[in-house]
Structures are given as C-alpha cells and as structure tokens.
Amino acid sequence: MEKTWNNKAWFMVLPVLVLVAFSAVIPLMTVVNYSVQDTFGNNEFFWAGTDWFLETLESDRFWDALTRNLIFSAIILTIQIPLGIVIALNMPKKGIGVPICLVLMALPLLIPWNVVGTIWQVFGRVDIGLLGRTLASLGINYNYVQNPIDAWVTLIVMDVWHWTSLVVLLCYAGLVSIPDAYYQAAKIDGASRWSVFRYIQLPKMKRVLLIAFLLRFMDSFMIYTEPFVVTGGGPGNSTTFLSIDLVKMAIGQFDLGPAAALSIIYFLIILLLSWIFYTVMTTSDAQG
C-alpha cells in the first residue's frame, strides 16, 4: 500500500506540543538557564558554565542528603511492598467487607500531604500529642524534635500509614482479576498456601507490583511536604532530604544557580533509577 504523506497532520499535534511546552519544557529550560549562570539580582546574568554542577557534586551537603534519600526510599519500599501484599491478600473478596475495606484503605490517600504532616506533627508531640504522651507515660523516651532516630521512625511510620494503601489497592486489583478456576485447580492439584501465592497470585500481581514499586520509589524519593511540616529537616540535618535542602537553597538562601543545578541532578537521578528499575523488572518478566 502506498503511504500517504500529509504534512497538515502536524497541525493536529500542535495543541499537545503547546501544552507540553508550557507544562514541562519551558519551566525545565528556565531551570537549565539558571543552572549555568550566576546572578546578583537586577536581571543581570553572568555565564557560569558547569561550575554549579561541579560545586554541587563536590559538596558533602549534597551527598549526605542523597544518602538520606536513598536510605529512606529503601526502607519505605522494603516495608510498604510486602506489607501491602499481605494486607491485599487478607482483604475480603466479596460481601459487605469489600466496600468497607476499600474506603478505609483509600482514606489516607485522600488527605492532603501537608495535613498528613500536621496530623503526625501534633500526634507525636510529647507535650500534647496522643502518641507522644502515651509513649512518654509508658516510660519510652521518644522525642522526634531532639532525637534523629525518633524523627526517622516518625517519618517512616507516617509514610507507611499514608502510602501503604496505594500498594494494597493496586495488589487487590491484581488479585480480584484472578478467576476462581485458578484457585479451584490449585486445590485439585494439592497446592499449598505458599504455592498458590508463589505460582498464581504473585505472577498475576507482577504488573501492578511493578507500577506500585515505581510509584512508591519516585514518591518517596521526592518526599518533601511531610518531613518539612513534621521535622523541618531536623534535628540538625538528620531529616534534610534533597528536596528540603533544595528549597532551603533556592528560597532560603536565594542561591538560584546551585539550586537549579541540584534540581537537574535530582531530576536525572530519579529518571535514571526509575529507568533502571523498570528495565530490570520488565526484562526479568520477558525471560521468566
């Protein structure tokens, strides 16, 4: 068949291009613009080349924050993915329990992030917070304002509370799509509970788990609002993640050049890690 060439078709793509330009390309290019220049206000710019990038990459501040981010994401993923699977497996498949569970699960996801932060900030306070007071009265020395470990535990518990539901809902969607015949056949074949999970449920959840994994990785790696509200990056710098550092740099100190360079590096790290996870997980899928 002869291919029809009609360049007018490009006009059809134009609205999308304009939209993407305004929503992504132009803001991103502004950041790129800042990252290679220096400014002292008055709209005067001086060419800085790769100086800001080198400065960022050589600073301990950047590497410390990045390490915190990586550790945080690793902990979040190791807790939330298995926990989400376990909860999804134990959710009812039919009956009145289904809508109840689904609504309960969806609730934390509906709460705005700064509200989540505020809830936990108050909840954990030693003087008036329910959690803080309770722990204190039990004789546990818990204070997220002074103790870095307590601050981390608070942030992790908060994130688990806030986001495990997402993993649960995705896994649940995967589980309910398995026809009854599979479970019946497994019974006939004498499969153990573990075999049913390993050979029926897990393979069926694989795709949604990939999505859950990527979403939770990206989100936890970009975490900002909740630690900002709860700990403000403290005590000391113990919960200063890249995002918090970035805002301090850009808005607190008004160092637009280094902040822009950090933004781009931050963005590239997320892009690269997501791509690696995606590739690794999909190729193992194709081979298996």
Next chain:
Amino acid sequence: MARINLEHIRHAYGAKPKSEADYALREVHHEWNDGGAYALLGPSGCGKTTLLNIISGLINPSEGRILFDGHDVTNLSTQERNIAQVFQFPVIYDTMTVYDNLAFPLRNRHVPEAEVDRRVKEIIEMTGLGGWAKKTARRLTADQKQKISLGRGLVRSDVSAILFDEPLTVIDPEMKWVLRSQIKRLHKQFGFTMVYVTHDQTEALTFADKVVVMYDGQIVQIGTPAELFERPRHTFVGYFIGSPGMNVLPATIEGSKAAVGNESIALNFQPKVTPGAKTELGIRPEFIMLGREGMPVMITKVEDIGRRKIVRARFADRPISIVVDEDGEIPAEPRVTFDPKAINVYADSWRVGEEA
C-alpha cells in the same frame, strides 16, 4: 478409583433457601460405579457444574451425603478426596515450564522424582507437547494450554475419579476428536471412574457408557445412548438428545388411542394416564414415514444435510420434523405414518408406561 454414592444431595447457593426454586440442585440421589465412564449432559445452568464441584469437594452441599467406596467424605477437602478435575477454561501456572506444570500435582503430593518424570513424559507424549516441555507455558495457544490442564488431571495414577467440566470447549474440532479418544483410551487402560460434563450430546454419547441427563437442577434420566434415544423418560431428554430432537405433540389419550388435533393415532399399548394430566405424544423424526399413505401433512421446508434430509412440516397444525433418506422421495401430496413401536406417551412431561 472408587465407587461414588451421592445420597439425597441438594444444594442452594443462597444461605437460606426458601422455596424449591432457590435450589441449584434439587435432590440428586445416585451411585456412580467404580470405573464407569459417565457423561453429565444438560443445558447451561442446569446444575451440572454444581454437581461436579460437589463430587470434587469444591462445594459443600447444603444437604445430603457423599460416599466414596462406602466412606463418608462429605466433610473432606478436595485434596483428601483425591480427585482430579479439569476445568472448562485452561488453568496453567504461567511462570512454570510445561514439564513443571504437569509435574506440579505429583510434586505437591511428594511423589518420588523418578516416578514424576516417568508419568510426566507419558503425558507429554500423549498430548504431543514434546517440543514444549522445557518452555514456559505462558506462550502456548489456548488449546495447548487446555491440553496441559487435561494433562494435570491425567498425570496422577491413584485418583478416586477424574472429573471433566466441559474440557474441550476451547479446543478446535479436529483436536477435540483426538483428545476425546485419548481420554477414552485412558479410561479403558486404567479404569478410572470418569465423569464428563458437557452440553454437547455427540461428545456425551461418544464418551460415555452411561449418560446422565440433567435438567433444571435434577437428573431426569440415566441411561445408555440407545435408551436415551429410544425411550426418553422426559420430554426434555427427547428434545435435547437427537438432531433434530423428538417431536412432542399435545394429544388426548383414550384407551390405546391418541388424538392429535383431528387425527387419531393407534398406540400399541394402553398408557397409564392420571386424569387431568397434560398429555403429549413423543416420536422421533427418524420413526415417521413419509409417503402416500397415512395422515396428511403440509411440508414447509426441506433441509438437505448430506446423507439425510430433514423435512420440516406441519401436522395437525403443529410443526414436526421428519428424517428422510437422501434419495427418499417426497410425494406431491405427502402423508405420514408413525411407527407405533417408537411412540412414547408423556403425562406432565414424564413418560408413562403401560396400564398395569
């Protein structure tokens, strides 16, 4: 291998069945002989699958008992009953290889690996999946997948019974034939008790020694293919078995005569009919002779189906079908006679015998 007794089994899917209509299965009481090959035949929704799942233990019946070789197994799990079952749609473990799929039921039961290997290779050869043994099962076509499902049912040598739930629905016609004969051969070779659910009468009649016809949650007739054909106990059986099905004509019975419309038909027996019952006459299209003598009919259509012709006609203002040989002539003023030996009389849809 086992003899299976179903004692007064009833089943309702709802929690508290109020009326007879709430039961998916209304009273099934039947013995399945050890080593028998049974086909469970009936239209969709008549309770075939429910009955099968009750035998295998996937469903616990609301009422009644199930015995295997005289032992009560009503409360035993599927695994304890040691049943193999093949489902309508292929179920495969798609992360496993074809070989592992087939070995799965054996390995779960801790069969020694040498024995597993021997059995699996046998099944692989039988199903012709040789080239696929080491590949993942996910990439197979639907009928290959169903062969694996079948294979997993057949791989165990010690099962009490093998149950098939319309296993060949997704398989193409040619392969259907092959697989059916293989199942049949396995039955002869190993003597498993087999129950085969289907809504395809050809499948049922070729597979089974005894065909169990179900309709509306109950067993309406159990018999050999010949019995079902010649003496259907219920008008439904007459209609369901045979192609085209039996002609059922409303009739009034008086002594050993039946009247259909204005026509009077002689019977060779005197049926025992309770007064007030709805009486009908059943005769198979194969036993109606079309010729120049007898009662008048009006032919509406002739369908040539190869070796035979099906004549659709109106008799006493009722549609009837008549089967004629390929070269049988159809006269210009057609008349019909009914073979008296092949006439069955039904009262309220159930066949009635001779007056005692």
